[in-house]
Amino acid sequence: MRIDIFGPVHKALRTGLFNVCVELGRCDFENPQELRIALDAQRRTLGYLREHHGLEESFVEPLVRAAAPDVAALNDAQHRAAAVAIDELEWLAAAIESAPADERGDAGRRLVERHDAFLVDYLAHLRHEETAVNEALWARFSDDELAAMRGRLQASIDPARFLEWLEILLPAMNLDERCAMLGGMKRAAPAAAFAAATRVAAAILGSAGWEAVRARAGFDPSRL
Numbered sequence: 001m002r003i004d005i006f007g008p009v010h011k012a013l014r015t016g017l018f019n020v021c022v023e024l025g026r027c028d029f030e031n032p033q034e035l036r037i038a039l040d041a042q043r044r045t046l047g048y049l050r051e052h053h054g055l056e057e058s059f060v061e062p063l064v065r066a067a068a069p070d071v072a073a074l075n076d077a078q079h080r081a082a083a084v085a086i087d088e089l090e091w092l093a094a095a096i097e098s099a100p101a102d103e104r105g106d107a108g109r110r111l112v113e114r115h116d117a118f119l120v121d122y123l124a125h126l127r128h129e130e131t132a133v134n135e136a137l138w139a140r141f142s143d144d145e146l147a148a149m150r151g152r153l154q155a156s157i158d159p160a161r162f163l164e165w166l167e168i169l170l171p172a173m174n175l176d177e178r179c180a181m182l183g184g185m186k187r188a189a190p191a192a193a194f195a196a197a198t199r200v201a202a203a204i205l206g207s208a209g210w211e212a213v214r215a216r217a218g219f220d221p222s223r224l
């Protein structure tokens with residue numbers, strides 16, 4: 001198995017996007033509380049997407065361009081299309097918020113349609129990265145080189161924000177991926193950063209979920 005720099009984070013993004021699908025789908029757009037819940041979920045997820053694209057463009061894309069320019073060009077086009085769609089989704093959300101309550105229904109239906117259409121396109125983009133882009137990277141770079149790039153990417157994220165990423169990453173990952181991520185942090189990150197990550201993991205996974213990670217990864221409870 002080669003290192004997969006996309007799979008785990010894409011699971012978190014899919015979780016967020018499907019959650020937005022659910023919240024928009026059941027929202028009564030004339031109800032201020034429901035509108036707030038749905039649009040907060042949308043903004044939060046689209047914020048992660050924008051940030052994810054920025055990180056990919058800074059750290060991953062240079063390697064993809066070196067490995068396979070044609071694959072990189074298609075990926076870049078997909079990112080640009082996604083950026084346009086995200087702008088439109090945010091514009092639609094802002095328009096709903098500024099409209100009188102009894103005029104939000106049509107705009108709400110439009111937002112649901114556009115989010116669903118975006119989700120379909122974005123799932124294809126994620127799959128492209130997980131297949132063609134990964135294959136190009138694997139053919140050109142070693143796992144050590146890819147892990148080093150991922151380390152630089154993660155180190156560029158503000159520590160407090162990185163903990164927020166863990167809040168969406170860990171629940172979306174399977175047990176092996178949770179152990180790999182936290183095990184990697186234990187080996188490479190400062191002790192205080194690893195301790196903060198374990199507190200997030202324990203809170204977000206619950207006692208049973210965290211105990212499963214701790215046992216599988218072999219973390220010594222007396223040293224956590």
Ligand SMILES: [Fe+2]
Nearest residue numbers: 053056079129
């Ligand atoms: Fe991407």
